[in-house]
Amino acid sequence: MSTHFEKTFRTDPRFVRKRLAGLTVLAIALILIAAVSIVLTAENFIQLATWAREGTEDSALVRTRMGGITPLVMIAIELTGVAWGVHLLVVGSRPWHVAATGTRLRKRYYGFHLSDQSFFHEVHRRFATGDPAVYTPLPHQVDGGQTVVMIWTTDADRTAFVGISWDQNRRRTVNLPLITHTGLRYQALDAALRNSLHTSLPDERNPLLHRGTQPTG
Structure with missing residues (x-):
């Protein structure tokens, strides 16, 4: 839970971050899946580019562009998945709680x-x-x-x-x-x-x- 009051929470002894097991597992899984997807996309970059060109019925120029862009778009999406996973692991899975009671x-x-x-x-x-x-x-x-x-x-x-x-x-x-x-x-x-x-x-x-x-x- 990242907020405008992040600094205030960090310096106020009434509040503490606590890790939630479920969200932590979800974050790790997201990071691993996205990372593996990046590796597979990179290893099969040429095949994916060829597949994208063959699947496009428009002009030759469009087919060429699609062939080069499609794998890059996939990698960009996968990198976004890694970023989301890291954010969830570092921040989202550690929401603020009241230190005295443990209430989230x-x-x-x-x-x-x-x-x-x-x-x-x-x-x-x-x-x-x-x-x-x-x-x-x-x-x-x-x-x-x-x-x-x-x-x-x-x-x-x-x-x-x-x-x-x-x-x-x-x-x-x-x-x-x-x-x-x-x-x-x-x-x-x-x-x-x-x-x-x-x-x-x-x-x-x-x-x-x-x-x-x-x-x-």
């Missing part, structure tokens, strides 16, 4: 919003209140939006984490402090996510109002 973080929202520094800080302030009446409705995503909103939950722990980051480029990103919601605030955020952050959460579905309780940490 579940990504619930990842959106890009208005390219406005004032909105960047304002949306962090809104989510920090813990009240859906304040942070919903969240504006819809926009192409090129520089404000990145990320939400993860650990349902077994009844905890939610909200990350607000600036800049789509993960190398230049600036992260505001990670927001943590537990108890009623977690329930309220979970209800808002189920309802869609882009619409207001009805009062009757807001646990903070339904129980007549003010937001608490």
Whole structure:
């Protein structure tokens, strides 16, 4: 789970990466299959090129081009498979967990919003209140939006984490402090996510109002 908050997770002792056996096996299998396919394609490059030419019924020029390109396209696809496998092995099969409980973080929202520094800080302030009446409705995503909103939950722990980051480029990103919601605030955020952050959460579905309780940490 590579995110804009990767650096924050790495430096926060509350989180730790844990390897998942199933995804690890899948990643290794993908790498091996793709690697073997590359070797076989390379060894049979001429035969594949000939086969591609013979299977093309168009002009001689097209047949020549297809003969040379087809094996190269196959190798490119196979190299992509290796790259995916490596990424899955290094990152995807080692998702972030809560160190104290071992609960895996579940990504619930990842959106890009208005390219406005004032909105960047304002949306962090809104989510920090813990009240859906304040942070919903969240504006819809926009192409090129520089404000990145990320939400993860650990349902077994009844905890939610909200990350607000600036800049789509993960190398230049600036992260505001990670927001943590537990108890009623977690329930309220979970209800808002189920309802869609882009619409207001009805009062009757807001646990903070339904129980007549003010937001608490």
